[in-house]
Amino acid sequence: MLTAYGFVDKRLRPVPVESAEDLLRPDVVWIDSVEPNEHERALLQDVFRLKLDDEEVEDIEDSARCFVDEAGIHLNSFFLHQHHDGAEVVTVSFLLNEGRLLSIRNEELAAFRLFRMRARMQVDFVRTAEDVLLSIYDVAVEYAADVLEGVYADLDKVSRRVLNRNAVMTDAAMADTVADIAAQEDLNGKVRLDLMDTRRSLSFLLRCRVLQQTQEEDLREVLRDLESLNNHTAFLFDKINFLMDAVMGLINLQQNKIIKIFSIAAVVFLPPTVIASIYGMNFGEMPELQWHLGYPFALVLMVLSGIAPYWFFKRKGWL
Known part of the structure; x- marks a missing residue:
């Protein structure tokens, strides 16, 4: 135009x-x-x-x-x-x-x-x-x-x-x-x-x-x-x-928060995993193998071992 x-x-x-x-x-x-x-x-x-x-x-x-x-x-x-x-x-x-x-x-x-x-x-x-x-x-x-x-x-x-x-x-x-x-x-x-x-x-x-x-x-x-x-x-x-x-x-x-959650979860579940691994071994001379309260004792021990690091992190203010 x-x-x-x-x-x-x-x-x-x-x-x-x-x-x-x-x-x-x-x-x-x-x-x-x-x-x-x-x-x-x-x-x-x-x-x-x-x-x-x-x-x-x-x-x-x-x-x-x-x-x-x-x-x-x-x-x-x-x-x-x-x-x-x-x-x-x-x-x-x-x-x-x-x-x-x-x-x-x-x-x-x-x-x-x-x-x-x-x-x-x-x-x-x-x-x-x-x-x-x-x-x-x-x-x-x-x-x-x-x-x-x-x-x-x-x-x-x-x-x-x-x-x-x-x-x-x-x-x-x-x-x-x-x-x-x-x-x-x-x-x-x-x-x-x-x-x-x-x-x-x-x-x-x-x-x-x-x-x-x-x-x-x-x-x-x-x-x-x-x-x-x-x-x-x-x-x-x-x-x-x-x-x-x-x-x-x-x-x-935000990404660090996500990584932090995964890191803390890994630490919290590490002690119960160790305990479960120990009692999962098939040795015949294990002391608690024939114990009637051995199974609940292992479960309670795993729960306490998971709560302990969580409580520690909470007290330090990391959560």
């Missing part, structure tokens, strides 16, 4: 696109392409004199993700995409070309939806293609901050569950807790990757010196927000590691 945007009453609104000439209209400042088909890809390549290569877009080298050529300034940035199956980072390609911004992506992203809503509702929210690009990045950083707040809230719930002394965690509850922590670690890692890549793109854009002074100030403000969010992701990683260590400690404690 290919959508062009221009200004109507100082608000960013979509304008009809029927041919290549429509994309070059003076009032068009942003062309947004979502999952372009072959016709749309050919149209964009012809109008903007570029080659759309999906493999190059996914490269992680600085030279492949941010560069300048005859077509303009290219920025390939990660954006966080959350869906019902989890979260992922998807690449969005930007091109600043003669006062126009081209964005190409394969997913409908929350940051773009939020930006379009603000640009449609607020007067003079953006005025140039550079404003559009900076505002999209700014909204994406805000979205990442909201996601991190959600990660912290979920980790706080896990923390209360793990550190509650009065709660008894079953094996199933522990397995769910480990899965929850792992999911939050994965999401926090994707947010951190998104923030680091965004900082790289904005730093490159700043070095290109195509922005006005007020735009550079706005960009530096976004970079400061990125730095604070990066520090927050580091804090969340520490919290995740602590909770994972705490859960693994609880699992080890």
